[in-house]
Amino acid sequence: MMAMNLEIKVCMGTGGMAAGGEGVLKAFEAELKHNGLEAGFGKCSSGKVGCRGFCARDVLVDVIVDGQKTTYQYIKPEMVSRIVKEHIMEGRPVAEWEVKEDYHIFHDKQIKVVLHDCGEIDPEDIGAYIERGGYEAAKKVLSELGPADVIELVKKSGLRGRGGAGFPTGVKWEAARKSPGDVKYIICNADEGDPGAFMDRSVIEGNPHSVIEGMIIAAYSVGASNGYVYIRAEYPLAVERLRIALDAARQKNLLGKNILGSGLDFDIKVKLGAGAFVCGEETALIASIEGERGMPRAKPPFPVASGLWGKPTVINNVETLANIPCIIRKGAEWFASLGTEKSRGTKVFALTGKVKNTGLIEIPMGIPLRDIVFEIGGGIENGKKYKAVQTGGPSGGCIPEDCLDVKIDYESLMQLGAIVGSGGMIVLDEDDCMVNVARYFLNFTQSESCGKCVPCRVGTKRLLEILDRITKGEGREGDIELLEKLSQDIKLTSLCGLGQTAPNPVLSTLKYFRHEYEAHIRDRKCPAKACRALITFSISEALCKGCGACMRACPAGAITGEKKQPHKLNQALCIKCGSCFDVCKFKAVVKE
């Protein structure tokens, strides 16, 4: 045995686990043991790591022999024995299972700050984080810097809140520090509610200590002795890893009384959210931690003056806090050198939808959207045509093809009627109906509206009813104008951010895809052929080979026919699900 050191890293974020990461790791452990390899190396380890970003290729495995890293994709347990035999024992990596050029293109344009250690370290091992410089920033702050110095540094870095609103973090800390009171709180907002966003989950699953370290630094700067992480109960793996990390930090006196002899007392509690989107709003989140219905209240007073239990409270998003240790370690100037003038640093996005390479990406602010979709994302899947990118979830908007060169930063997206938001980026193609997309989001905000203020409670309901009608082919002249008028009213008069931004998906699709609305209303047609009430399926006799695939796929029993004879579709039974259309290899199913 020539090699001295062997390291195997198996992706076990939620994506990796779903693809079978646990089985792959067990297979490696068993194979190493079976072949008696553990003893043959100076250092031999196989372990789990958090999300590596490219979830579409899971299970991703790194095999590192004496510092030489080979990354494998789509690994299943049954493939492990060959990797162990050929690569580890005989020194010949299994080339056909290695990642290809596109894997590198996916990573080339990214700059990993927040995700730097995600996918590299075992998130359940505090030692792995410390080995890579973890908690050095906290130590430096506690031993060398005053609270005001830290705040100055964070202000200088230009870091803005990554939860969506983009408020300068240092300014928020300063306001809380100056608020009178002995008891203050730091809350980490991990209630990642935007559908289509999963960066906070991935950061906590992949590197929970970076968030804890950020909270310690925030607590010191603000003068807080109690912290909370408010996290969605829908993220069981993140909750588990966070709890493990908190225990480990307590054991090392990084949390608790007199942290590292600095005199700072600070500890963190975990609060599980109970499934309400509105709790991402600061004041609603506070009400929820207090054990009440998560309903927002009017601001001011802002939480920095009067927050949890009426005390000064800083609420920062997961990604914001995870940036803090990097800023302290590498300096405000370094952070400010990334990104654009008003949007400093990097931002993590969840790139999903109809794009070839889906996953978690971290990019410097200011790169064009086109690069994200067509280079990092590899373009639209199945050779379809790009239609739009939806950013910012239910509060955001759609970016059409004409605007693909927009630079990704807070201000530029705002100008287009979209937002950076928490970082969801859903790519839509020609098959997606934009009226239906707007209806989808209004359905979401309408059901998540807390009901406290009338414009949001009633207004979103009326918007949804109109959109419902339009997608069913029952639109009326004047509907578009009514949507616009109502949207403006809701934006101007709602109490909190949920209502104030709920009409954005409607306004943004109306702005760029008005013709689709008009086609639904005037011609009773859905140009994308997506709205079920406006399409019909039929089978072309000339093209049908009678293979029976559609008949087997049809859940409604609407298709009949003999083998090798053209099949027939009974319109009266058809539920327009499109299953036949998808399975037909001969393009014999016609959608009109």
Place this chain on the structure above:
Amino acid sequence: MPETALTEAEIEKLEGICAKYAGQKGSVIAVLQELESSFGYVAEKAVNFVADKMEMPRSHFYGVATFYAQFHFKPRGRNIITACSGTACHVKGSDRLIDNMVREFGLPEGEDTSADMRFTLEKVNCVGACSIAPVIIINKEVHGKMTTDKLNKEIKKLKGGQ
């Protein structure tokens, strides 16, 4: 369906929960979460017992419980299937998977649990696994890139299992 009275074991459990949270500020949600996990749903008899014991209005507990999606007020099926309806899953066809399951489980109109209590189908906003959309969670196990075919196989397994 009227609920049966609390058993002795249940009473003991509830008293434990009350003791654990007695005097703690803002513990209503945590108490409800304990009830949900012990009973599988927020049982009326349990809420009433706990509220009385903790000397808080029952309405306070119901007010909070009805606000959050996580709490259920009816017993749920033996198999719990969670369909993600997040944006990425939506554009990748989650609706079709959901329609398919409604038919397969024979769910009555407006209900999410089958009459024989074998299946509960719940929709959630987003499970945050968007890069492997559409996602279906079957008894806590996450299944990504789901298709009607794959789903039907899984359902067959569940149906055969009992």
